[in-house]
Amino acid sequence: MASADPPGWELPLLLFAGFRTLIDQLHAELATRGHPDVRPVYGFTMQAIGFDGASTSEIGRRLGVSKQAAGKTVDRLAALGYVERVDDPRDARSKLVRLTPRGLDSLRQAAEIFDRLRAAWVAQLGADQVRSLESSLRAMVPGAGYPVDVPGWFG
Template sequence: MPKTPRRHQDDLASLFSLAFSSLSQELHQRLNELGFGDIRPMHGFLFQGLIPDGATAKTLVDLLGISKQAVSQMLDYLEDRGYVLRKPHPSDGRGKLVVLTERGWALIKAKEGIYTKIEHRWGEIIGPDHLNMIRSDLKQIIHSISEGDLSQKLRPTW
């Protein structure tokens, strides 16, 4: 008699995906309410590459794993909306450094506040100690498989 496959909601990949989708949907709903409705989930990965001191477009290409043209289009979009600014690179006369503007930093602050509230609510559901244990366990897994570089694979799976 063949084994019955597990329901997709029970495998870890689906659970991680569902949890991430839930978090992302709530984040963007709240950002929209705060006046940041022009930000999309893909932008969050780019913003991570700009914290704290900015980055070159090439660095963002490497971080995101997408084409130079795609990064340029994202930067144009975000610059037109006042989130980022391209300025001369301090040590490369031909290069540009992309930095967050005041509006960009306001978005980061809003995002962090929203994440804190979501995590607090999740902690109320399963208990803060359990949530911290999950965080610790995930960091241990990521640390182990990424050879100690937790940020190494912080990119979307385009």
């Protein structure tokens, strides 16, 4: 007797496709709002930098990549005007990477766009179904917080 359930491999592919759909829509809209150069890895990197800034080594640890890989991404973000390197007030020998107003603006706009994309899912699926999906995912995802180490994980 055949099972009515889909094969197990379909679940991770559907989750990834949903993630990819949202990320692609986000970046298409960010481009129209003045941030055409922002790529997914840049968003994860800016999240890893945070509002307080971070060293390149710390960014690499948070992303799950080498300090050198993090440094290359930071270099590109600096060239695009999203981050800056400043003296670290805790260690005069080190530099701190901080978000610039342009970087902060891209994160603020991304948050607005994600709210709009979620609202589109609610319009399509219904509020109860979206809340149920989110609740179910929270129950299945271990630990607290949201990982930003996707670049390292896929690398």
